[in-house]
Amino acid sequence: MRGSAARRRVIAVTGVAALLALAGACGKAGGDDDGGGAKAGSGVSAGAASQGASGEPASEGGKGLSQKTLDRLALSGQDVPGYGVTAVSGKGSSVDRGSVTAYRAATPAPCRPVYAAAQLGSLHDFTAQVVQDVVSDSDGLGEHASVSLASYTRADARSVMSELRAALAQCTTADMRPSPAHPDAGLGFTGAQPRPVSGYGDEAVAFEATQVIVGSGAGPAIPVTVLVVRQDATIATFMSLNPVQPPAIPQDVLDAQLKKLA
Template sequence: MRKRARKTTGLAALLTMAALALTTACAGSDGDDDKGGPGGGGDRGDKGASSATAAPSPLDRLIIASADLADYTVNQGKPDGWASGQPTSSDPECQPLADATGDKPSAAARETVRRGVNAKADPAKGVTTALSTYDAADAESYMRDLEAALAACGKGFETTLDGNTVGYGEVRALDVPTRADDTVAYTMTAVSQGQKIVMHFVAVRSDATIATFTALDLRHLTAGYPVPQEVVDKQIKKLGA
């Protein structure tokens, strides 16, 4: 029998967004954030290059590292099968929320670096953290666009990437206090192939740099895992906010 070519399913594509955190933490060590970790270096969302082949970015020095978080492991390896690209929303008003599940938080991001953060006590609880640089006006617009999307998309929307569709429902804003210039936080429940996945998001702005955090519990997909306040606070501190 002829085998079909292997293709990333909608559910698998969704999980790879946070699989960076779990995969590298299980395979690597606390020093992986300095060494590049298994599977390559930190992601450059706009260039498609790893730190093994690209010159270090100023963002590499600003994004959180294992030395900043005693109870967490921070890695920059990119696991095999990482789903790349930007999902397209069924509703244009919801595109900012769809972009948050892709390689880049928005098309206006000039550069993006990404890390995986896992709780040492339970590595299945993972946070994908990204720093992106913008023009000043674009950074502020990004935060306002997120707020507008949250207001418009409470009833849910669908995204499509490489022919795969993921539905998002139970979209609601959250209150996450920070010392950043601007903060938007929310939760969404993704549904793919009948599986529900509760996801938490936080975006914070410090001048023209935006940090985004996506968290879920890969062992208990419907339980949800709020982005740890300590992780957000440490990142904001490193940005000088």
Template sequence: MFASGCGGTGETDHSQTGAGRASSTAGSSVAPSSTAAKGSPAQVGQRDIDSYVLSRKEVPGYSITAMQGRTPEGDEEPVSLSKGTVFRISPFACQPFFANVGSESSAYPQYGLAVDIVADDTIETTISLAAYRPGDAPRVLADLRQSAASCSGWAGPVDKAEKYGKPQLEAAPRLGDEAVEYKITENITEDDGKVMHVPYVYVTVRKGSTVAAFQVRGLPDKPPKVPTAMIKAQIAKVLR
């Protein structure tokens, strides 16, 4: 799916300049800031994000596979942080949805990132935990809400056969500081010309400067059920 970290062409810089840009070096670790102004949230870094990743003890019965970052069980993969340079898709109004889960295409610099697949025999959930500047994190969710009205669907950007329908906002769950839930359908044209409709559900939750995004894939023409208990377990760990 597009949101797990896609590449492409036509980069556009949406980041602020100067010190504090996130490094895209694999496995980089940005420590929390010790100079945050009194009353202001400290900058969350890679070590913090790694500490938020769920363990198998916290979600018994599920396997946890690291795509980026480190799990409590020691599974580790290189991290590639967004520098605020996005891979442009068309229409650009759909960009926030393309970039939502674990993507290097975020319009805002990241200071820590973990992407894991949490699965059992019945469902597979991609969980992305991303650290942003305290002022940028609320914009990630605001962009999703604003773009929902103008995004009518898109294709690509690499494989134009990958086509996605209009995002549909759902009632926002009461999680963290704020949350956004929406559905998107991927429309896949098979060799015989038939179109297969694969539904996805996304729940994106912000707590402070950390954004947790959950992606659940359903079966063709069968919407998935959001694993509420898993989401609550993850948000509770970010709150610790």
């Protein structure tokens, strides 16, 4: 579970860093400006993201991609000028295969797909995975996204999406927490609200929630926005969080990643 704990720490630290950076930037930013990003569930279409073709297969015979192939499809700094791209899992870093165990033990049980998606994962075993933090070089609004690519069998990829939709319908008032058997999990989520979304990949699901720190005393409650897109047998999950204004996934990051998967 070492990789699992490390990934959760990265997401939690991102939230705290955003809190500090954005608090310092409040005087620069208009309160109603979302920075031009794509708010999950805003109902906007994919635009240029759906028009590109990378030439790479989205799956290998419906069996999922190899790690080497998925690494090539993940974002690099050249794909998103003005952003720093840091690998957390895969693409030269150790691949985190332990988190799914904690996701499968989260409570309440019907909300586990939402809990997993909010942490860039699912309840299914993947064939390959890349998780990256993409952060703007400008400190003006602290624009950032955590981006996960995970490849599955085609049947499992479809199940990831159907399970997430079903769970969101049941979990709008749930307090989602890690199991006591996984005390290092660290993060909980509450108030998950599905949002309409269209035009991305083969299918897409979007929701918003509030991230809370579990088991460490009072901590910041940070709004998060999540967009999950299926492109054949690959699931791309985008997450952004912002303690000052409604979080938004940078549109250029979203477009660049989906273009590489198309």
